[in-house]
Amino acid sequence: MTVETAVYVNECGLPLNAIEWLETHHRSKAPEREQMIRDLDLKKGSFVVDAGCGPGLWTPLLAWAIGPRGRILGVDIATEALITAQQRNENKRYRRQVQYKLAPLEQLPIQHEKADVIFSANVSQYLPDPAATFAAMAPYLKFGGRLVIKDIDFGTMRFSNIDPGLQTRVFQARERWERERTSRGYAFEDSWVGSKLAGYLRAAGYEDVQEKRYCIVRSYQLPDDYRLYLQGIADWFVCEDAPYLSGKDVTDWLQCFHDEHHNVLDQKTFLSEETEFVVSGVWNASASS
Numbered sequence: 001m002t003v004e005t006a007v008y009v010n011e012c013g014l015p016l017n018a019i020e021w022l023e024t025h026h027r028s029k030a031p032e033r034e035q036m037i038r039d040l041d042l043k044k045g046s047f048v049v050d051a052g053c054g055p056g057l058w059t060p061l062l063a064w065a066i067g068p069r070g071r072i073l074g075v076d077i078a079t080e081a082l083i084t085a086q087q088r089n090e091n092k093r094y095r096r097q098v099q100y101k102l103a104p105l106e107q108l109p110i111q112h113e114k115a116d117v118i119f120s121a122n123v124s125q126y127l128p129d130p131a132a133t134f135a136a137m138a139p140y141l142k143f144g145g146r147l148v149i150k151d152i153d154f155g156t157m158r159f160s161n162i163d164p165g166l167q168t169r170v171f172q173a174r175e176r177w178e179r180e181r182t183s184r185g186y187a188f189e190d191s192w193v194g195s196k197l198a199g200y201l202r203a204a205g206y207e208d209v210q211e212k213r214y215c216i217v218r219s220y221q222l223p224d225d226y227r228l229y230l231q232g233i234a235d236w237f238v239c240e241d242a243p244y245l246s247g248k249d250v251t252d253w254l255q256c257f258h259d260e261h262h263n264v265l266d267q268k269t270f271l272s273e274e275t276e277f278v279v280s281g282v283w284n285a286s287a288s289s
């Protein structure tokens with residue numbers, strides 16, 4: 001099996017960012033993602049910027065939360081994702097409340113002090129200096145506005161029926177590779193970012209920083225989307241030649257998720273666990289101060 005072909009890369013060269021993959025990921029965690037947005041308790045009529053919106057998968061959830069008088073601006077650096085977002089939402093009842101624009105997180109295409117909330121999901125893992133980016137986004141928030149960052153942390157991932165030693169070696173090898181991959185010409189990634197987010201928001205000057213953890217547990221029998229999600233993640237852990245893992249570990253690991261006869265995903269003892277982080281902070285400074 002060629003691992004490289006199984007890892008989904010978008011037009012900006014970011015792994016696990018291809019549209020189809022993001023859709024699978026979104027569907028597979030739909031109940032938790034709905035809960036995350038409910039827990040934000042967004043005010044009706046809010047103006048929300050979805051920073052790094054990708055194919056617009058969070059738009060329906062955000063639109064529901066802010067009601068018919070609210071507005072959403074989705075921003076991303078990937079044109080293909082923005083076109084998909086536009087198409088996905090063009091026939092929806094909230095279509096006139098939503099716009100999508102091409103821009104980086106640090107230079108949002110709005111005036112300062114306009115956004116009630118800046119929401120950003122699964123993007124901070126690609127930021128080489130998250131605190132600097134969060135600080136650069138702050139002037140776009142109204143006084144008292146909120147930055148909400150949601151992301152993964154693969155330090156929290158566990159499988160009940162995979163040899164614990166193999167899991168540790170795979171996770172440690174990937175974490176080490178992520179610390180070094182930029183020096184080999186790959187884009188920055190930190191898939192262990194979730195538990196660091198609160199510190200980054202505080203370092204960027206946000207106040208009243210709050211962290212919420214969502215433990216995502218799935219067991220036998222897995223829904224198709226979650227199965228695909230886990231197979232994609234398993235491939236991704238050992239992509240780019242997995243320089244810090246032995247060939248045997250790579251083979252054993254892939255076999256766990258792809259073997260026709262002894263697949264861990266098909267065993268009654270299967271259980272997976274992963275915690276995602278939603279961290280918010282309030283901006284209490286004026287852009288001009």
Ligand SMILES: C[S@@+](CC[C@H](N)C(=O)[O-])C[C@H]1O[C@@H](n2cnc3c(N)ncnc32)[C@H](O)[C@@H]1O
Pocket residue numbers: 010012014016017022026051052053054055056057058075076077078081103104105106120121122123126
């Ligand atoms: C993993 S996807 C997440 C998409 C969407 N937020 C979701 O959760 O489904 C990350 C997205 O962030 C975008 N992105 C990465 N770095 C960015 C930056 N500096 N400015 C704007 N968008 C960025 C990518 O193009 C991609 O669409």
